[in-house]
Amino acid sequence: MKQIKILFAIFLFAISFTTFAQSKVAHVNSAEIVALMPATIAADEEIKKAEETYQKEIEGMRQDLINKEQKYASEQDTVSPELNQTRMAELQDQLQRVQAYINEIQQELQRKRMELMQPISEDYTEAVNTVAERLGFDYVFENNQQVLLVAKGTDITEEVKKHLGL
Numbered sequence: 001m002k003q004i005k006i007l008f009a010i011f012l013f014a015i016s017f018t019t020f021a022q023s024k025v026a027h028v029n030s031a032e033i034v035a036l037m038p039a040t041i042a043a044d045e046e047i048k049k050a051e052e053t054y055q056k057e058i059e060g061m062r063q064d065l066i067n068k069e070q071k072y073a074s075e076q077d078t079v080s081p082e083l084n085q086t087r088m089a090e091l092q093d094q095l096q097r098v099q100a101y102i103n104e105i106q107q108e109l110q111r112k113r114m115e116l117m118q119p120i121s122e123d124y125t126e127a128v129n130t131v132a133e134r135l136g137f138d139y140v141f142e143n144n145q146q147v148l149l150v151a152k153g154t155d156i157t158e159e160v161k162k163h164l165g166l
Contacts, residue, residue, distance in 0.1 A: 024136055024137045024139075025137065025153035025154075026135070026137040026154040026156045027140065027141045027142070027153050027157075028128055028140055028156050028157050030128075030142055032157060033124060033127075033157060033161055033166065034120060034124055037120055037123070037166065039120045039123070040117075040120050043116035043117060043120065047109060047112060047113055047116070054105045058098070058101070061101070065091065065094055068091065072088075072091065123164070127160050128140055128160055130163060131156050131160050132156065135154070143155065143157065
């Protein structure tokens with residue numbers, strides 16, 4: 001009985017190994033493809049414009065803070081120590097609000113980028129699946145320096161580009 005179990009396990013292992021060995025493997029460079037997609041270029045432009053708008057806004061806030069600080073510094077000897085302390089606290093508070101606003105902007109830009117990239121990612125994934133299915137590949141690996149160590153499979157990057165019209 002024990003020998004039957006061992007033979008059965010060896011048989012299953014052999015079938016699994018044979019099936020994997022017969023699998024067709026390909027690789028694709030997603031960074032190259034996604035960077036060329038018109039939707040990615042448009043998304044990057046939209047984010048860049050938003051960043052520029054926010055940067056102007058932040059620069060205005062920073063300049064207001066500098067102007068106020070210079071004004072208070074020039075008047076420091078002519079006002080009471082209590083007023084100087086109040087002004088210092090006011091400047092600290094305003095600086096903290098600017099920093100908080102910068103954090104909000106960074107989070108908003110990150111959310112916007114994710115929102116814009118979601119349909120791009122879906123289009124890319126659909127294209128890779130379609131090309132892999134059309135060419136009969138069972139596995140498609142990402143072709144970048146961190147993931148792919150040996151590239152003996154077929155590179156389907158150009159096929160995916162064609163499918164996306166790039």
